[in-house]
Amino acid sequence: MEHQLLCCEVETIRRAYLDQHLLNDRVLHTMLKAEENCPPSASYFKCVQREVQPYMRKIVATWMLEVCEEQKCEEEVFPLAMNYLDRFLSVEPLKKNRLQLLGATCMFVASKMKETIPLTAEKLCIYTDNSIGPDELVQMELLTLNKLKWDLASVTPHDFIEHFLSKMPLGEDTRQIIRKHAQTFVALCATDIKFISNPPSMIAAGSVAAAVQGLHLGNTNSFLSYQGLTHFLSQVIKCDPDCLRACQEQIESLLESSLRQAQQHNVSERKNADEEEGLSCTPTDVRDVNI
Secondary structure, eight states: OOOOOOOOOOOOOOHHHHGGGOOSHHHHHHHHHTTTTSSSOOTTTTOOOOSOHHHHHHHHHHHHHHHHHTTTOTTTHHHHHHHHHHHHHHHSSGGGGHHHHHHHHHOOOOOOOHHHSSHHHHHHHHHHTSOOOHHHHHHHHHHHHHHHHOOOOOOHHHHHHHHHTHHHHHHHHHHHHHHHHHHHHHHHHTGGGGGGSSSSHHHHHHHHHHHHHHHGGGGGGGGGHHHHHHHHHHHHHHHHHHHHHHHHHHHHHHHHHHHHHHHHHHHHHHHHHHHHHHHHHHHOOOOGGGO
């Protein structure tokens, strides 16, 4: 008689619960002060970098976001990794062929700061098609830590979202959907060079406002109306309401352009697939011609 041993244990990653005691005005004030220290500047493309161009940053940022999403990283990992990347590029010239190495290194360090089980060097090297090795990644990690002066506890837009939501008179279901959309906007902003000069608190507030606006929650809740929410968030982060509105509009514009690009990419892929299918049916298939 055969006996089968059924193992019902499921390996789960243990994560810390959100500490509600940290969602207070004293912590928020400290974060607002901390974001003023050593912010990255978009001027590094003109003043520091000779080979790395803005479009290259966009390409590597998109790749980093895809890696973080595929590995189901914590939401904080990608914005923190981009903070490290921009701060490094603000102080150290880099060859363009080492930009992906820097991106992988920044994810490596950020995941150590935020993940229960960090990304491994070997796994990140696989995502570069093994164009870099683990030893090279570890060496770059030491250089990056040195250039960042080991100051890794950076404030990112993600850190502010929970503070805003905790102050808003909402049900948990509504908070959850706003949180998810706002986190998506924060990640999207991290890929775009235009948002480097904006303080993290401003990007977070603009992302929350854009999420509420996109979900049309202001139609049924007066607190979440366009004017009401903008006034509330601008008071929380102590900024001009017009600046916050401008940031929100920038985020909404970025979302629209990203959706357009995604649609065009899908149409282009379908068109290429149709063309390949059509070509393969012809007797003089161009793929059979040796050039």
